[in-house]
Amino acid sequence: MIRTGVVGAMGKMGQEVVKTVISDPELELVCAVDKFETGKNVYGNVNIESDILKAIEINKPDVVVDFTQPSVIFENAKIYLKNKVKTVIGTTGLSSDQISELKELSKKYDTGCLIAPNFALGAVLMMMFSKMAAKYFNNAEIIELHHNQKKDAPSGTAIKTAEMMAEINPDFKQKNAPETEIIKGARGAEYNNTKNEGKINIHSIRMPGFIASQEVIFGANGQTLTIRHDTQNRECFMSGVTLGIKHVYKNNDFIFGLENIL
Numbered sequence: 001m002i003r004t005g006v007v008g009a010m011g012k013m014g015q016e017v018v019k020t021v022i023s024d025p026e027l028e029l030v031c032a033v034d035k036f037e038t039g040k041n042v043y044g045n046v047n048i049e050s051d052i053l054k055a056i057e058i059n060k061p062d063v064v065v066d067f068t069q070p071s072v073i074f075e076n077a078k079i080y081l082k083n084k085v086k087t088v089i090g091t092t093g094l095s096s097d098q099i100s101e102l103k104e105l106s107k108k109y110d111t112g113c114l115i116a117p118n119f120a121l122g123a124v125l126m127m128m129f130s131k132m133a134a135k136y137f138n139n140a141e142i143i144e145l146h147h148n149q150k151k152d153a154p155s156g157t158a159i160k161t162a163e164m165m166a167e168i169n170p171d172f173k174q175k176n177a178p179e180t181e182i183i184k185g186a187r188g189a190e191y192n193n194t195k196n197e198g199k200i201n202i203h204s205i206r207m208p209g210f211i212a213s214q215e216v217i218f219g220a221n222g223q224t225l226t227i228r229h230d231t232q233n234r235e236c237f238m239s240g241v242t243l244g245i246k247h248v249y250k251n252n253d254f255i256f257g258l259e260n261i262l
């Protein structure tokens, strides 16, 4: 049994992860941490704890899964890795510098760490297909659509998609006319990975009715190609989370993106 802890256990994703861990015969829920409903016995014999470090020291999880929020994830992740607890991070909002720092910590403490901006198989395929298409188009823009409680923009999935596309094609947005934004922000955010000149515009939509969707639109003379993924419920992330837990349990490598372990 893999001793598993869930941080952010009372959140929308955390509750789903807890259900998944409890129902998987290879996983055992040993601790649940959240800032909300602390002390309550919400999940069988596991109480909600508020202190991550204490929860780790007392319950000795093999793997911790974190679905908290962008403002705390970097500090949380450092606690896991410095205490040699294998780590699965679903929380978005980490900067590329922070991801590089966590990679170094994972190496230094010889502790497996998976960061996945999206655990849904369909979304990962959408990113991979976008990377394939990026080789053949020089114009592309990303529209990501999420529920209105999401704290970060653009989404981690959109940034990772742009990064994968820019890896294969450094020439996006060539030959566009010079632009003037009459209303600031009209053209969205410009992703540019500084290694090249190419830019990919990302547009973020926030409203009730969506969980997580993304559209990548490619354009060339006389044609457009749209690659779209829609999340209907949060269960769709769970097979990826389980795969991630089982992977880091057996491996001490650092991985950014679920596509690297599929």
Ligand SMILES: NC(=O)c1ccc[n+]([C@@H]2O[C@H](COP(=O)([O-])OP(=O)(O)OC[C@H]3O[C@@H](n4cnc5c(N)ncnc54)[C@H](O)[C@@H]3O)[C@@H](O)[C@H]2O)c1
Pocket (backbone or CB within 6 Å): 007, 008, 009, 010, 011, 012, 013, 014, 033, 034, 035, 036, 067, 068, 069, 070, 072, 089, 090, 091, 092, 093, 116, 117, 118, 119, 120, 150, 212, 237
């Ligand atoms: N990787 C993926 O596939 C994926 C999918 C959906 C959401 N997400 C990301 O997961 C994160 C959580 O999303 P959500 O919709 O469940 O949010 P949520 O707001 O519903 O839940 C977050 C929970 O974390 C708790 N929390 C905040 N700070 C904490 C701390 N320091 N210690 C312990 N608990 C803390 C909050 O009390 C809350 O219960 C977001 O960053 C979101 O973008 C990722």
